[in-house]
Amino acid sequence: MKNSLFYRIFGTYIIITLIAMVVVGVYATRQIKDTMMERIEGELTSYAGILSRGFSKSEIQDTLKAVSDLSNARITLIDAGGTVIADSEEEASRMDNHLNRPEIQEARIRNTGRAVRFSTTLEIDTLYIAFPIRKMGDIQGYIRLARPLVEIRQSVRDITLLVLQSFLIVGALSLLIAFIFTSRLVSPIQEMERFTRRLQDGEEPGTLIIGSTDETGRLARNINYLVRELKEKIRSADEEKGKLEAVFSSMEDGILVLDTQGRIEGMNTAVQRIFGLNPEEMIGKALMEILRKIPLHQALNQFKETGGPLSREIVLENGDLMVIDVTISAVQGLPPQQEKTMIVLRDITRIKKLERIRADFVANVTHEIKTPLAAILGYIETLREGAIEEKETAGNFLKTIQKHAERLNRLVDDLLVISNAELGEMRFSFESVSLDGVIENVLTAIEPGASKKGIHIESNMPEDLPSIRGDRDRLHQIVLNILDNAVKFTSDGGTISIRGVERDDGMVAVMISDTGIGIPHGEISRLGERFYRVDKTRSRELGGTGLGLSIVKHLMAAHNGRMEIESQVGRGTTVSLIFPVFHENSIA
Amino acid sequence: MEEKTHTSMQYERELQDIKENLLYEGALVEHAIHRAMGSLLERDSDLARAVIAEDEKINALDEKIESACIRLLALRQPAARDLRFLTTTIKVNGHLERMGDLAVNIANRALELNEVPPVKPYIDLPRMADLTREMVRESLDALVREDRDLAVAVREKDEIVDNLNEQIFRELLTFMLEDSKTIHRALLITQISKSLERISDHAEGIAKMVIYMITGKIVRHRDPGEAI
Numbered sequence: 103m104k105n106s107l108f109y110r111i112f113g114t115y116i117i118i119t120l121i122a123m124v125v126v127g128v129y130a131t132r133q134i135k136d137t138m139m140e141r142i143e144g145e146l147t148s149y150a151g152i153l154s155r156g157f158s159k160s161e162i163q164d165t166l167k168a169v170s171d172l173s174n175a176r177i178t179l180i181d182a183g184g185t186v187i188a189d190s191e192e193e194a195s196r197m198d199n200h201l202n203r204p205e206i207q208e209a210r211i212r213n214t215g216r217a218v219r220f221s222t223t224l225e226i227d228t229l230y231i232a233f234p235i236r237k238m239g240d241i242q243g244y245i246r247l248a249r250p251l252v253e254i255r256q257s258v259r260d261i262t263l264l265v266l267q268s269f270l271i272v273g274a275l276s277l278l279i280a281f282i283f284t285s286r287l288v289s290p291i292q293e294m295e296r297f298t299r300r301l302q303d304g305e306e307p308g309t310l311i312i313g314s315t316d317e318t319g320r321l322a323r324n325i326n327y328l329v330r331e332l333k334e335k336i337r338s339a340d341e342e343k344g345k346l347e348a349v350f351s352s353m354e355d356g357i358l359v360l361d362t363q364g365r366i367e368g369m370n371t372a373v374q375r376i377f378g379l380n381p382e383e384m385i386g387k388a389l390m391e392i393l394r395k396i397p398l399h400q401a402l403n404q405f406k407e408t409g410g411p412l413s414r415e416i417v418l419e420n421g422d423l424m425v426i427d428v429t430i431s432a433v434q435g436l437p438p439q440q441e442k443t444m445i446v447l448r449d450i451t452r453i454k455k456l457e458r459i460r461a462d463f464v465a466n467v468t469h470e471i472k473t474p475l476a477a478i479l480g481y482i483e484t485l486r487e488g489a490i491e492e493k494e495t496a497g498n499f500l501k502t503i504q505k506h507a508e509r510l511n512r513l514v515d516d517l518l519v520i521s522n523a524e525l526g527e528m529r530f531s532f533e534s535v536s537l538d539g540v541i542e543n544v545l546t547a548i549e550p551g552a553s554k555k556g557i558h559i560e561s562n563m564p565e566d567l568p569s570i571r572g573d574r575d576r577l578h579q580i581v582l583n584i585l586d587n588a589v590k591f592t593s594d595g596g597t598i599s600i601r602g603v604e605r606d607d608g609m610v611a612v613m614i615s616d617t618g619i620g621i622p623h624g625e626i627s628r629l630g631e632r633f634y635r636v637d638k639t640r641s642r643e644l645g646g647t648g649l650g651l652s653i654v655k656h657l658m659a660a661h662n663g664r665m666e667i668e669s670q671v672g673r674g675t676t677v678s679l680i681f682p683v684f685h686e687n688s689i690a
Numbered sequence: 691m692e693e694k695t696h697t698s699m700q701y702e703r704e705l706q707d708i709k710e711n712l713l714y715e716g717a718l719v720e721h722a723i724h725r726a727m728g729s730l731l732e733r734d735s736d737l738a739r740a741v742i743a744e745d746e747k748i749n750a751l752d753e754k755i756e757s758a759c760i761r762l763l764a765l766r767q768p769a770a771r772d773l774r775f776l777t778t779t780i781k782v783n784g785h786l787e788r789m790g791d792l793a794v795n796i797a798n799r800a801l802e803l804n805e806v807p808p809v810k811p812y813i814d815l816p817r818m819a820d821l822t823r824e825m826v827r828e829s830l831d832a833l834v835r836e837d838r839d840l841a842v843a844v845r846e847k848d849e850i851v852d853n854l855n856e857q858i859f860r861e862l863l864t865f866m867l868e869d870s871k872t873i874h875r876a877l878l879i880t881q882i883s884k885s886l887e888r889i890s891d892h893a894e895g896i897a898k899m900v901i902y903m904i905t906g907k908i909v910r911h912r913d914p915g916e917a918i
Contacts (some may be wrong), residue, residue: 388710394714394830
């Protein structure tokens with residue numbers, strides 16, 4: 103109700119006025135009635151008293167008439183038996199016996215009688231006063247005066263009318279006052295109501311201005327204060343939340359929070375990355391709906407039973423294989439019936455891969471060293487068992503032993519290079535180097551082996567190829583390793599071509615292509631790994647250590663360059679060595 | 691009034707439990723297929739025995755889900771979407787249980803094969819197993835997410851699996867023709883391949899149901915406020 107306050111105040115006024123008027127009316131009426139009654143009664147009593155003294159019989163009718171006119175009362179003369187002897191207004195003979203009338207009875211006993219009765223003839227309350235007429239102490243008759251209480255009725259009517267009139271006036275006045283009062287009281291309250299509603303709707307409410315200094319004014323000031331406080335609280339809460347969210351979402355680890363029902367309640371962005379799902383697809387779902395991994399659910403069940411934090415490794419297969427370390431724990435600091443579960447997902451794919459590479463490396467090194475050692479030991483034993491006596495065999499055996507020992511030596515050298523490169527302890531002496539010269543040097547070393555296999559090498563290095571910043575010996579090693587591989591894996595009569603180009607992006611590229619056996623597409627990315635060989639037996643037969651390309655990769659990185667390999671099985675391989683061009687000021 | 695909300699909450703909870711149990715069964719089946727194939731490829735008989743023993747779990751879950759579904763159907767007389775969900779669940783449950791049995795088949799054949807030297811390195815079989823497992827996972831994902839496209843993709847994969855099955859059989863046939871000593875082993879491998887093929891058929895069955903369920907839903911899309 104829009105103006106409920108107005109109606110309430112107005113209603114209260116009206117009720118109070120009404121009660122006051124009714125009370126006043128009732129009291130006033132009674133008071134006036136009593137007073138008038140007393141006065142009339144006294145008057146009538148005096149007349150009755152006078153009349154009861156007696157009067158001559160002959161003048162009865164006239165006396166009664168005269169007194170009746172004076173007193174405004176009807177006067178009846180009754181004998182001792184109750185028979186009406188005379189009446190001021192009616193024919194006495196037509197009236198009944200009056201002895202049983204209460205006022206007569208009272209007068210007979212107490213010497214004076216009084217009664218108020220509703221007169222049916224006049225249809226109005228009538229006061230009767232009776233006196234006995236005595237002669238020598240005996241009652242001869244009664245004189246009765248009756249007076250209709252017209253004045254009293256009139257007065258009561260007047261008063262009621264007056265009360266009603268004043269009630270109407272006061273009512274109208276209170277309507278006015280209530281209207282003024284409520285509008286003064288209500289308008290600031292309405293203003294505050296509008297203000298707080300704007301606040302609820304999230305609008306910027308501004309400041310509440312109420313002019314008055316009474317309670318509403320103070321209330322308005324308090325509201326303003328609360329709004330300011332609230333804004334400040336919200337702002338600082340937002341800020342805190344923002345900070346936490348920033349930390350939460352920039353975390354590398356995925357974090358999932360499950361509610362008491364085991365449904366996903368919240369997560370950070372890392373989770374989306376790990377599962378490849380949108381939050382809308384995950385929030386509110388049971389974990390089982392998202393990820394059906396037995397180890398994970400076993401861990402979750404175990405966690406529910408024990409309540410203690412625990413972790414598991416699970417493998418995901420959306421696209422690439424992913425190894426995830428899952429840690430489940432309870433969210434701390436919540437009341438027991440609102441317990442939440444936190445799941446931390448850490449992507450350990452890379453770590454797992456590195457672990458495998460390291461394990462492989464140890465296994466490989468052992469294997470690589472053991473193979474030539476076994477051969478050496480075998481030949482030495484054969485020699486000791488007598489082969490040393492046969493000069494020709496012994497010579498051959500020693501040559502083989504030397505070959506294996508040299509392989510071991512190369513292996514150890516390569517390992518040293520790699521280990522130094524990885525530890526960053528390799529010393530480089532950088533200078534401006536022309537790749538042309540490096541390749542020429544390598545070619546003189548490679549040529550004998552190549553021509554033995556009938557491999558044709560064509561070199562096409564432009565004269566004006568820019569120099570690069572490099573370490574001459576290391577560059578030699580890089581090119582040697584690549585060309586050595588090319589010769590090894592190219593069958594007899596094949597071709598190796600070397601081409602140098604200056605590229606638009608400020609790099610110099612040396613492309614070494616062969617017509618060799620090629621490398622399967624899937625293997626190319628693994629070529630830089632230590633001891634990784636596409637065809638293990640074949641490579642080892644050819645005297646490779648399995649570290650060549652790994653060394654090239656490291657050395658290229660040290661030159662700020664990179665190696666790219668393209669290959670087609672059966673067609674050949676192209677290895678591109680890409681270096682940044684040398685600038686004068688780039689030597690420190 | 692409060693009593694009613696309480697019961698309806700419990701009903702929702704029971705539906706959710708059924709759903710989670712069904713998915714857990716699916717996870718167990720996927721796990722079983724993975725490990726059964728692992729026991730074959732790694733020649734690990736202990737793993738094969740573990741797979742056979744753990745089929746108990748799948749069977750127990752199968753019974754639990756079915757009785758829970760029937761109980762809800764009888765007591766609550768669900769309508770519309772819940773009814774469709776429960777009937778679909780009963781069917782999917784049946785498919786999953788059969789898949790579990792087929793995984794046990796594979797494990798049994800692996801046990802036999804591990805006792806004899808290998809015929810040849812496995813190339814197509816692991817691919818087939820991976821595809822099959824993907825189909826199982828994706829069919830359940832499609833069910834959970836009500837993803838029609840995913841369900842269609844599952845059905846397409848079934849064809850690849852069927853082709854691989856035939857290819858494996860043809861290849862093994864040449865081995866058998868060349869050397870009759872390989873016949874027993876080749877037949878065992880054929881049975882494994884056949885089991886995988888049948889698992890993928892079951893996955894396709896689930897996918898078909900998902901498509902039906904979703905298209906059925908489009909017609910009755912005017913059921914607001916209901917959640918699976």
